[in-house]
Amino acid sequence: LKLTTVEEMEAATARLLETGAKVGADAWQLRVKNQTPHCKFGEQGVCCRICAMGPCRITPKAPRGICGCDVHGIVGRNYLKFTAGGAATHSDHGREICHTLYEAKPDGAYKVKDPEKLIRIAKEWGVETEGKDIYDLAHEMAETALMEYGKPFGVQRWLKRAPEHTQKLWHDAEIEPRAIDREVATSLHMAHMGCSSLPEALVRQSLRAGLADGWGGSMCGTEFSDVLFGTPKPLDTEANLGVMNADNVNIVVHGHDPSLSEMVCEYADDPEMIAYAKSMGAKGITVSGVCCTSNEVAMRRGVPMAGNFLQQENVVLTGACEAIVVDVQCIFPALGPLSKCFHTKFITTSPIAQMPDSDYIRFDVGTAAEKAKQIVMTACENFKNRKPDLVYIPDMKQKATVGYSFEALVKTLDGVTNSQVDVTGTTKPLIECITSGVIRGAVAMVGCNNPKIRPDYAHIELMKKLIANDIVVVASGCSAQAAAKAGLMDKAAKDLCGAGLKRVCELADIPPVLHMGSCVDISRMMILVAELSKDSGLNISQLPVVGCAPEWMSEKAVSIGNYVVATGIDTFLGVDPYVAGSSEMGQWLTEGVRDWVEAAYTVETDIEKLVDKMIDRIEEKRTALGI
Ligand code: SF4
Numbered sequence: 001l002k003l004t005t006v007e008e009m010e011a012a013t014a015r016l017l018e019t020g021a022k023v024g025a026d027a028w029q030l031r032v033k034n035q036t037p038h039c040k041f042g043e044q045g046v047c048c049r050i051c052a053m054g055p056c057r058i059t060p061k062a063p064r065g066i067c068g069c070d071v072h073g074i075v076g077r078n079y080l081k082f083t084a085g086g087a088a089t090h091s092d093h094g095r096e097i098c099h100t101l102y103e104a105k106p107d108g109a110y111k112v113k114d115p116e117k118l119i120r121i122a123k124e125w126g127v128e129t130e131g132k133d134i135y136d137l138a139h140e141m142a143e144t145a146l147m148e149y150g151k152p153f154g155v156q157r158w159l160k161r162a163p164e165h166t167q168k169l170w171h172d173a174e175i176e177p178r179a180i181d182r183e184v185a186t187s188l189h190m191a192h193m194g195c196s197s198l199p200e201a202l203v204r205q206s207l208r209a210g211l212a213d214g215w216g217g218s219m220c221g222t223e224f225s226d227v228l229f230g231t232p233k234p235l236d237t238e239a240n241l242g243v244m245n246a247d248n249v250n251i252v253v254h255g256h257d258p259s260l261s262e263m264v265c266e267y268a269d270d271p272e273m274i275a276y277a278k279s280m281g282a283k284g285i286t287v288s289g290v291c292c293t294s295n296e297v298a299m300r301r302g303v304p305m306a307g308n309f310l311q312q313e314n315v316v317l318t319g320a321c322e323a324i325v326v327d328v329q330c331i332f333p334a335l336g337p338l339s340k341c342f343h344t345k346f347i348t349t350s351p352i353a354q355m356p357d358s359d360y361i362r363f364d365v366g367t368a369a370e371k372a373k374q375i376v377m378t379a380c381e382n383f384k385n386r387k388p389d390l391v392y393i394p395d396m397k398q399k400a401t402v403g404y405s406f407e408a409l410v411k412t413l414d415g416v417t418n419s420q421v422d423v424t425g426t427t428k429p430l431i432e433c434i435t436s437g438v439i440r441g442a443v444a445m446v447g448c449n450n451p452k453i454r455p456d457y458a459h460i461e462l463m464k465k466l467i468a469n470d471i472v473v474v475a476s477g478c479s480a481q482a483a484a485k486a487g488l489m490d491k492a493a494k495d496l497c498g499a500g501l502k503r504v505c506e507l508a509d510i511p512p513v514l515h516m517g518s519c520v521d522i523s524r525m526m527i528l529v530a531e532l533s534k535d536s537g538l539n540i541s542q543l544p545v546v547g548c549a550p551e552w553m554s555e556k557a558v559s560i561g562n563y564v565v566a567t568g569i570d571t572f573l574g575v576d577p578y579v580a581g582s583s584e585m586g587q588w589l590t591e592g593v594r595d596w597v598e599a600a601y602t603v604e605t606d607i608e609k610l611v612d613k614m615i616d617r618i619e620e621k622r623t624a625l626g627i
Pocket of ligand 1: 050056064067069193
């Protein structure tokens, strides 16, 4: 296996930027220069503009805002608002999926593709399933799930999936999330002028809002997406810009909600549409993905991944993208003006994410089929507008095996045990590998790219070092795509592992970096650790498992970080979450929360040190267990 290096990816980007320069296109690499140096007050989180007496900036000479709030209150409120933004976003995505499930019909555009999973969740929630039509059950479950967003009393249903010890910690710390929307609203209330300015209270609510996301809205998004579109199973695909095909109509799907991308993929495969593309002079249609939408369709359909977050402009810069079709989240408004420099149609589809210089084709459940067809036809018709002298697709792609949902992972790992039958269908084979030391531990690698960190470099280098040290990696979001682009999701990457992990990869026929999905799918990782804890009898915090987001950038990532920590998993960040300005906030996040949830954050911007700290933490946990 020859990995694709970050240097090679950067050289390809540089070549694409030359095309951009020819047509006067802007790019994030140029905008970063214009924005550097960043505002120091913003970086440290010490600027407050939540009331019109401000904005107030904290300096040694001005240690309090006009209302008297100190730096710790200001940094804390900013942190909580940041979390609330992320929790709202993931959870609203989950809500949309519930609405789609509510509209599912046997003869409609959206069907129930995994009825067994629906029945399993219904039983878990105590909903009667006997003798019920599967669509009646789907609608009842969708409505029940939607109630989780606004119910006046009680806590999230999904919390019962956690080990009892974890549930008790949440209860005792008063961070069990109630209604999902309530935790978001309460966070905004607490961060309003004249409410909370006590770091402890702000951090506590940040964990609670995060849990409303990971053990609430995101879990709804993941679980009901599986019900609608199928629970992912291992599939072979390819990754990096070379998956685009110069002879074909290229449609790039980008964003997060699979409701849109599933329909676009469905129609792009339709013989009638392929014939239409041919009538326009193309040889066929290639759909590829960017960002988490890409993860969703790669996991379920094997649709190739053109790239991750910071590659979104690159797909347009190839000059071979007929349409970039987006739904919600992480979409650069830059795609509007950029697409105008090429023939590319920038198609926005969601009322939640409307942007200048785009063609808005509003997409909703009722008209999904018709709109998806319109989008595919629009792309086909645009093929003739391509400017051949601007076309350059970097010849760069890697094979990847993706689709390791929790269910698929358990099934796959059955292959590595030589012990009794009663361990099959559980996480016990994985526990056996960990306790015997064949695998030292696991790292959940998640999160975005961020120009503050050399893009993809941290993801790839950390993963290489982890697998060389017999630490298995589960990855999601743009981190997973970085791995796939480099070649770390090729099964041949086992040769980069230590002897133990290599053996496991051979026995189970898996790559050492396992693709678990999109960013809402970090809930799959929570289910995995919960089951590992139950099957091993250990608390989650005792497992030699840590989380890492080395290149994170979004509010969603902070919400994720909060629920991963609150679940008992030490979490390592490569970018500071704007809390450097407050020693008290730093203390709460890196130490104080450990008293509540048995885990905390580590922030380390030196990537070499970051990986060593993770390995040390895993080894410390092993030593504490005597394994
Ligand atoms: Fe300034 Fe206080 Fe208003 Fe914030 S809430 S802008 S610190 S006066």
